[in-house]
Amino acid sequence: MKVPYSYLPQQFADPEPVLAALRRTLLKHQQYTFGPELEEFEKKMAGYVGARHCLGTSSGTMSLSLLLKAAGVGHDDEVITVSQTFIATVGSIVSVGARPFFVDVLDDFTMDPSCLEDAVTDRTRAIMPVHYSGCPARMDEIRIIADKYELPVIEDACCAIGGRVGGKHVGRFGLGGAFSIHPLKNLNAWGDGGLVVTDSDEVRDRIGLLRNHGFSDGRDRVDVFGFNARLDTIQAVVADWLFPRIDEITDARIAHARRYDEAFGGPEFEGLITLPPRRADARHVYHMYMVLAENRDELLQFLQSRGIEAKVHYPIPVHLQKASLDQPVPFGRTDLSRTEAQCKSLITFPVHQHLDDEQIEYVIDSVGEFYRG
Amino acid sequence: MKVPYVDIGAQYARNSGILEVIAGVLERGQFILGPEVETFERHFADFCGCRFAVGVSSGTDALFLGLKALGIGPGDEVVTVPNTFLSTVAAIVTAGAVPVLVDVGDDYNLDPDLLAAAVGPRTKAIIPVHLTGRPARMKEIAEVAARHGIKILEDAAQAVDAAIDGVSTGALGDLGAFSLHPLKNLNVPGDGGVITLDDEKLRDRLLLLRNHGLKNRNESALFSFNSRLDTLKAAVADAMLKNVPEITSLRNRYAALYDEGFEDLSPFVTHPPRLPALREAFHTYVVQVERREELIEFLARRGVETKIHYPIPVHLMEASRDLGYRKGDFPVAEVQADRIVSLPVHQHLVPQQIEYVIESVRVFYR
Numbered sequence: 212m213k214v215p216y217s218y219l220p221q222q223f224a225d226p227e228p229v230l231a232a233l234r235r236t237l238l239k240h241q242q243y244t245f246g247p248e249l250e251e252f253e254k255k256m257a258g259y260v261g262a263r264h265c266l267g268t269s270s271g272t273m274s275l276s277l278l279l280k281a282a283g284v285g286h287d288d289e290v291i292t293v294s295q296t297f298i299a300t301v302g303s304i305v306s307v308g309a310r311p312f313f314v315d316v317l318d319d320f321t322m323d324p325s326c327l328e329d330a331v332t333d334r335t336r337a338i339m340p341v342h343y344s345g346c347p348a349r350m351d352e353i354r355i356i357a358d359k360y361e362l363p364v365i366e367d368a369c370c371a372i373g374g375r376v377g378g379k380h381v382g383r384f385g386l387g388g389a390f391s392i393h394p395l396k397n398l399n400a401w402g403d404g405g406l407v408v409t410d411s412d413e414v415r416d417r418i419g420l421l422r423n424h425g426f427s428d429g430r431d432r433v434d435v436f437g438f439n440a441r442l443d444t445i446q447a448v449v450a451d452w453l454f455p456r457i458d459e460i461t462d463a464r465i466a467h468a469r470r471y472d473e474a475f476g477g478p479e480f481e482g483l484i485t486l487p488p489r490r491a492d493a494r495h496v497y498h499m500y501m502v503l504a505e506n507r508d509e510l511l512q513f514l515q516s517r518g519i520e521a522k523v524h525y526p527i528p529v530h531l532q533k534a535s536l537d538q539p540v541p542f543g544r545t546d547l548s549r550t551e552a553q554c555k556s557l558i559t560f561p562v563h564q565h566l567d568d569e570q571i572e573y574v575i576d577s578v579g580e581f582y583r584g
Numbered sequence: 585m586k587v588p589y590v591d592i593g594a595q596y597a598r599n600s601g602i603l604e605v606i607a608g609v610l611e612r613g614q615f616i617l618g619p620e621v622e623t624f625e626r627h628f629a630d631f632c633g634c635r636f637a638v639g640v641s642s643g644t645d646a647l648f649l650g651l652k653a654l655g656i657g658p659g660d661e662v663v664t665v666p667n668t669f670l671s672t673v674a675a676i677v678t679a680g681a682v683p684v685l686v687d688v689g690d691d692y693n694l695d696p697d698l699l700a701a702a703v704g705p706r707t708k709a710i711i712p713v714h715l716t717g718r719p720a721r722m723k724e725i726a727e728v729a730a731r732h733g734i735k736i737l738e739d740a741a742q743a744v745d746a747a748i749d750g751v752s753t754g755a756l757g758d759l760g761a762f763s764l765h766p767l768k769n770l771n772v773p774g775d776g777g778v779i780t781l782d783d784e785k786l787r788d789r790l791l792l793l794r795n796h797g798l799k800n801r802n803e804s805a806l807f808s809f810n811s812r813l814d815t816l817k818a819a820v821a822d823a824m825l826k827n828v829p830e831i832t833s834l835r836n837r838y839a840a841l842y843d844e845g846f847e848d849l850s851p852f853v854t855h856p857p858r859l860p861a862l863r864e865a866f867h868t869y870v871v872q873v874e875r876r877e878e879l880i881e882f883l884a885r886r887g888v889e890t891k892i893h894y895p896i897p898v899h900l901m902e903a904s905r906d907l908g909y910r911k912g913d914f915p916v917a918e919v920q921a922d923r924i925v926s927l928p929v930h931q932h933l934v935p936q937q938i939e940y941v942i943e944s945v946r947v948f949y950r
Contacts, residue, residue: 220613230603243592243766243773269641269775272796272810298796298804305807308680394615401606401615402774402814403641424644424671425903431895434902436674439644443774443814525802534797534804 212573216520218565219394229452236448243444245423252447253406255454260380260388262408264415267442268422271369271391274405275303277440278365278387279337281417284309288336289543292367293322294530295550296341300367301529309336312543313530316550319487320344320501320557324352326545331356337363342371342381344524344559345397345464345498346487350376350384357385365389369405370498372398373461377492382408392442392450397464397498398457400446463564464497467571471500471560474575483582485556499524500562505582507556513581514560519574522559587928587937589889592766594932602773605823609816617795620815624822625778628762631745631825632754634780636787639813639821640794643741643763646777647675647711649811650737650759653789656681656708663702664711664739665694666897666909667917672713672739673898681708683907685899687914691856692716692870692924695916696724703728709735714743714753716893717769717835717867718856722748722756737761741777742867744770745832749861754780764813764821769835769867770828772817834931835866838938842869842927845942852949868893869929874949876925882948888941891926 223229236248249267257265268274284290286308292300294313304311312335314326322340338357340348348366357364364385368374372390374381382388387409392400407418420427425437453460475484485503489495501524504510514521528550529535535542560574609620621639629637640646656662658680664672666685676683686702689695694712703710710729712720722736729736736757740746743753744762754760762768764776781787792799797806813821846853852874858864870893873879880890897917899909911918927941 217613219615220611223610223613226607226610230607233606234603244775270810276809298798298807299810302796302804302807302809306809401610401816403616403810403812424674431892432901433670436670436677436903438674438678439642439671439775441775445773523802527802529804532804534806537806 212518212570214519214561214566214570214574216522216561216563217395218563221565229449232448232452233445236444244441246444248444248451249442249447252451252454255451256406257408259457260382260408262383263410264408264412266407266415266418266422267447268405268407269440269442270403271389271393271405272299272303273438273440274389274391274407275300275339275365275367276306277418277421278389278407278414279303279307279309280421281414282337282363282365282386284336287334289332289334290337290339291327291330291335292339293341293343293550294528294544294547295320295553296343296367296529297369297525298529298532298534299369300339300341304339310542313547314545315547316553317349319346320553321346321348322353323549324349324356327353327356329545330543331360331362332543335360335362337365339365339367341367342374344501345370345374345496347371347374347376347381347493347495350381354384370396371496372396373457373494373496375494383410386411387414392446397460397496398450398453400450402443402446404442404446404450406442460564461496464562465495467562467566468495468497468500470568470571471562471575475502475578479579480582484578497562499559501557501559503553503556504558505556507558510578510581511558514574514577517577519577520561523557524559526554528554585937585940586887587889587933587941589891589928590767590930591932592771601823602820605819606816609819615815617812618815620822621813621818624818624825627822627825628778629780631828632752632760632780634755634760635782636780636784638779638787638790638794639818640777640779641811641813642775643761643765643777644671644675645811646741646761646763646779647672647737647739648678649790649793650761650779651675651679651681651709652793653759653786654709654735654737659706660708661704661706662709662711663699663707665713665917666899666914667692667894667920668713668715668739668898669741669894670898670901670903672711673904676711685909685914687916688920689721689916691718691721692920693718693720694725696721696728699725699728703732703734707732707734709737711737711739712757713739714746716870717743717746717865719743719746719748719753719756719862719864726757735759742768743865744768745828746865747863758783759786764817769831769865770821770824772820774814774817776813776817776821778813831931832865835929836864838929838933838935839864839866839869841935841938842871842929842942846871846945849946849949853945866929868926870924870926872920872923873925876923879945879948880925883941883944886944888944889928892924893926895921897921
């Protein structure tokens with residue numbers, strides 16, 4: 212049996228409705244950047260998240276960079292974040308001239324709020340928690356420290372569309388949140404794309420300028436040099452087409468994850484598979500289903516040999532990447548032993564909405580077979 | 585008669601194959617990088633006569649990543665012109681370097697006679713802009729660059745398929761930055777760009793820079809950006825590339841009709857001297873005119889859409905306040921900014937529409 216990690220060929224097995232929508236856009240009017248399709252999609256996403264504003268951007272990474280820019284973070288400033296993340300979190304910080312200060316994570320792979328105070332220096336300008344794998348970070352506790360030191364919180368919610376804490380959508384706990392609609396995300400487009408959500412008019416206005424060359428009034432006047440960081444109109448059309456399915460997609464992923472949890476939490480896997488703690492007050496959207504596994508590398512190989520596309524996100528934490536080690540002045544960090552230990556046993560099982568129950572059982576059986584030897 | 589300035593709708597109506605190209609990408613289900621991007625890059629490199637091409641997310645990022653690949657950053661200076669789309673200057677600022685501007689000649693492009701005076705010990709690169717699709721005076725620019733050991737990054741955002749003595753834009757400097765924006769001669773349905781070059785080490789660096797610094801899925805050699813050319817767009821660009829020579833020749837034919845039609849209208853209407861060594865690839869057809877605002881209004885009333893590229897030179901924009909320039913610093917560019925107008929020249933027009941524009945301009949000055 213095959214259990215593929217990517218589902219894109221299935222998701223668009225019948226592309227006709229999207230192509231029809233595209234045909235209308237492509238032929239009817241001549242706008243491939245901005246236009247009513249983008250505005251419509253932005254309005255829907257703002258509504259879904261419950262934020263006052265949503266702006267489309269060219270990627271999740273760019274959404275983070277734009278939020279940092281809007282927060283006034285720049286050269287030699289420090290941003291507290293985690294090393295247990297995709298490289299782009301830190302890439303966005305470095306791209307605005309700032310430096311990350313790494314703190315360790317909890318057993319659920321998200322920022323450990325108890326490390327934050329040790330990481331605050333006189334250069335700290337923002338805190339960037341990551342809702343890694345789709346699991347909301349401890350926003351209430353992070354906010355307490357952020358408020359105490361008057362630091363803006365910028366949420367890396369690139370993996371976490373649909374994620375909530377106590378009914379409040381991620382991306383709404385600070386100055387703004389960044390989402391990705393990369394092809395493999397829970398809500399996706401046909402190429403790179405991102406979103407920024409914020410309640411702040413000022414941030415909305417600033418990012419509105421920065422994403423489009425700084426144009427304020429038509430195309431002749433520019434008050435600030437910006438970037439070209441627009442969400443393509445056609446990508447907005449695609450994402451808008453998928454929009455009504457966000458919760459259906461998320462619920463299917465959650466159902467698969469529950470089944471995995473039930474199985475891997477059982478006595479058969481004790482001491483072999485360690486589940487991250489699950490919180491009743493948070494909606495984890497399972498962009499990735501990640502657990503810790505004994506003999507991870509062999510398990511990975513075994514599963515792959517059985518047609519199961521398991522992955523490791525990621526074997527090397529950001530602070531141990533060459534990009535970090537090459538820094539002439541080392542990045543600040545607290546103790547990161549939990550992050551480092553996790554990276555040695557992290558494994559990601561396929562959890563996407565196009566898998567059926569039989570495929571999930573096959574993964575569970577295969578993991579069992581591996582450990583039974 | 586209506587003469588629209590742009591008509592992208594017509595392009596997709598006449599190339600319904602584009603949606604089939606998109607459907608083909610859907611079937612394979614890979615939307616990030618992959619064989620379509622590589623194929624387009626190979627074809628585009630061949631088209632320009634370069635060893636390599638690297639697809640990126642926009643023309644702006646092509647310039648920005650080009651500068652980054654050359655190692656340009658804080659403390660460095662980069663020379664370019666004030667009469668360009670502002671992202672030429674923005675790319676330099678984004679890279680952390682200081683833009684040093686020089687005035688232009690009657691071809692709207694960098695005046696090489698002023699170049700040597702602008703080059704100093706901190707100068708790391710020159711960005712000549714091939715504005716309107718006309719190659720800048722690269723031979724003289726290259727001489728100055730060679731003398732000072734500095735690099736040339738061509739801003740060829742408007743100049744796909746142009747050439748000097750048979751050498752294509754993109755192959756005239758160390759690096760060439762192209763835009764695939766919907767309004768460009770070679771376009772995609774969204775933002776896109778591509779960089780051309782011969783240097784393999786620089787190419788490898790660009791591949792890292794555009795994709796988070798990732799050497800492979802798990803290892804990052806440097807912190808960088810997400811600035812990829814979408815697979816879907818690469819597939820469209822590759823399908824469109826074969827139309828470029830025809831697009832260029834139609835646009836050039838319309839430009840020649842204009843030139844001829846305005847021949848006896850000097851000094852009311854003047855165009856840059858046309859040189860036999862140059863192959864221009866008219867992205868815009870820009871003339872200098874007397875009583876510009878009145879002419880624009882007159883043409884608009886007759887259904888002829890015009891534009892101005894660009895009414896405010898970059899050094900006079902609010903964004904440039906920290907660069908220390910003032911009105912009067914670049915007299916040629918400033919005079920041109922008050923006199924230039926862009927007439928419709930795209931490939932979806934028919935010759936009768938061009939004749940109509942010429943006739944309308946003639947009526948205005950009569």
